[in-house]
Amino acid sequence: MTTPIPHPLTLDGRDAANLRGDPITGDRYWSQDFARKEWDHMWTRIWHVAGRTAELEEPGDYIVHDFMHESVFCVRQEDGSIKAFYNVCGHRGQRLVWDSASVMRGFQCPYHGWLWGKDGVLKDAQDPHDFPQGNPCGKLKLRELRCDTWGGFVWYTMSEDAPSLADFLAPMPEIYKNYPMDTAVRVFWMKIDLNTNWKFATDNFSESYHTRTAHPQVPPWIDQDVDTARHEMYPGGHGRTVQPMRPSLSDRLPEGVPHPFDFILRQWDIDPDSYPDYETRAMQGWLDLKAAKRRLWQERGYLHYEHMDDEEITDSPHTVIFPNVTISFLPDNLIFFRTEPHPDDPNKCTFDLWCMAFPVAGQTEVESIMAGPRPMREAEFEHRAFDNGRGVPEIEGQIVYQDMMLAEGQQRGMHSRGYRDAYLTGQETRVRFFHEVLNDYIEGRR
Ligand code: FES
Ligand SMILES: [Fe+2]
Incomplete structure (x- = not known):
């Protein structure tokens, strides 16, 4: 198995020593003046x-x-x-x-x-x-x-003197060179009106600390333990958290509950009952899964694995591209999330959800990850109001729906005189980093 070497531009995304400590104040989420500065100094330059x-x-x-x-x-x-x-x-x-x-x-x-x-x-x-x-x-x-x-x-x-796209995105194109991203088919395509500031999504996608509480269905599928993840950030403002797609050892499903990892193992001809205990099944099973995918990808039509490494074929690097694009890279899917500000009201934004899947020979239906099973073809565009969840029944209970349910509550909190700044864990370092890079734009340091 190859051990990935972090890209030379990588900063430790769990180390607050990489921060200045700029406060994340509430007015950033609702002030017209701040929104105007974002337009003048950031949106027109990225x-x-x-x-x-x-x-x-x-x-x-x-x-x-x-x-x-x-x-x-x-x-x-x-x-x-x-x-x-x-x-x-x-x-x-x-x-x-x-x-x-x-x-x-x-x-x-x-x-x-x-x-x-x-x-x-x-x-x-x-x-x-x-x-x-x-x-x-x-x-x-x-x-x-x-x-x-x-x-x-x-x-x-919109900028004539912004860096080239490749320089703006660096080092993402290099890090993700193994994924044939242009072949992914957009099987779900929706824009959703949300009553929250656009920055909610970047903050939210810059940490996994909320996952246990907000998305209890995830840890049995993607390991959410802080110490098994890699937290990376880059000078351009981008960042990612790389988590193994194997059961967390700390959040266990009760005995007898069908385990999603067993299903994945069986798909690749591995018998989950062949392991003596839960730990071995999670840890050795994950290694065996890599080996099985290496052995079988071609005959099963998983041609997008051709250049992917051992981490990429089984793991999940959840990636934020500054300032408002998030791409979740999964072995068989790319999920694109984006928020964009409302033209006049900083308390509102639109949320784009594009679920994409890599074509696999013979697959006519795919798991879209954020919107359930979908036909394997380019989806039609839909625009909805979130309406406290009522406007998007297709994604009810999905990870992204759970995030949206929290968005309006946090936006309310940003208006409170009781809120002054965030009090962050190490694994939330990227949240403050994002605001510091935004400040760099607004204050003319970039
Ligand atoms: S032809 Fe376009 S504005 Fe007159
Ligand atoms: Fe979330």
């Missing part, structure tokens, strides 16, 4: 995910990404590249497109009919002879943004 590259198969396919009061679209070019443009007509500012779709000739403005090519250049305008400053066709261009791809995601930035 890289955003517009969608999946799978949405841009043909030239003319485009995706629209609305962010607060801004809107951007990314469009596949004739030469296969992708360009991003602000979603606004260069004539008199009409919004050009509302929903992701496909164009043949280009983008025709619904106001005075100007036609912009896929490359953003104006192709046609009414009465071209009537411009005292000269015919704009072939000259005017939509305002373009920097666009790039990683992991099967299309990214853009």
Whole structure:
């Protein structure tokens, strides 16, 4: 078995000595002034995910990404590249497109009919002879943004001097190079309106300390013991917690209750009853599972294991990409979580949940992890209000639903005069680190 060597950029995500100690005050979650600073100094300078590259198969396919009061679209070019443009007509500012779709000739403005090519250049305008400053066709261009791809995601930035996408994400592309991320199929795709500040999700996904309380179903499946996990963070503000996908030795299911790990072992031809006791089954079973997957992946069609290492084929690196994207890497799934602020109210956000699965030969239904079993095909987009859980019955009782149920309560607490700062465990170091990196942006240190 190969022991993973931490990437040289890794900081210990459990060591508060890596922090300055900036307080995590309540106003960060509700103040208009703070939200304005986030827009001015952070959102306009980071890289955003517009969608999946799978949405841009043909030239003319485009995706629209609305962010607060801004809107951007990314469009596949004739030469296969992708360009991003602000979603606004260069004539008199009409919004050009509302929903992701496909164009043949280009983008025709619904106001005075100007036609912009896929490359953003104006192709046609009414009465071209009537411009005292000269015919704009072939000259005017939509305002373009920097666009790039990683992991099967299309990214853009509103900043002209932000680092490249690869530098912004570092070292994630290197750490996750073994996963064929672009092949993952989005089998569940939902946007959910939540009454909480967007930072709830990054805070929440930066620690597993809440799992025993909020997600009691998880420890028998993914070991939540603090000392068996690796807590890593990186200078760019990203971080991850790597946990073995084997039963925790401290949270045991009562005797006689069917164990989820037994099911996984049997799937890979391992008899769970062949182990003398619980500890051996968890620890040796986990090693045997790695060996079985190594032996059988090809004949079983798990082609995405081809380059994955022994940790990746059985474990769960739960990863936050600064500031608002979380990707849970599982052996057979990628789960993408993202919150984005409401345009005007810092007490609200939207929560994107994209459950993706790697194709396995012969599988027509997959476990989506956060939304139950799903057909193995690209899902349709749905937008719902959380409505205290009533708006999303499909995910009731799932991990992410349990997190959302807590979100509004924490948001209330952030308004209380009784709250001054968080009092953190070592394993929550990344929570404060996230706020410190945010402060670095806001105070002009990045
Ligand atoms: S605003 Fe677009 S053509 Fe006039
Ligand atoms: Fe959670």
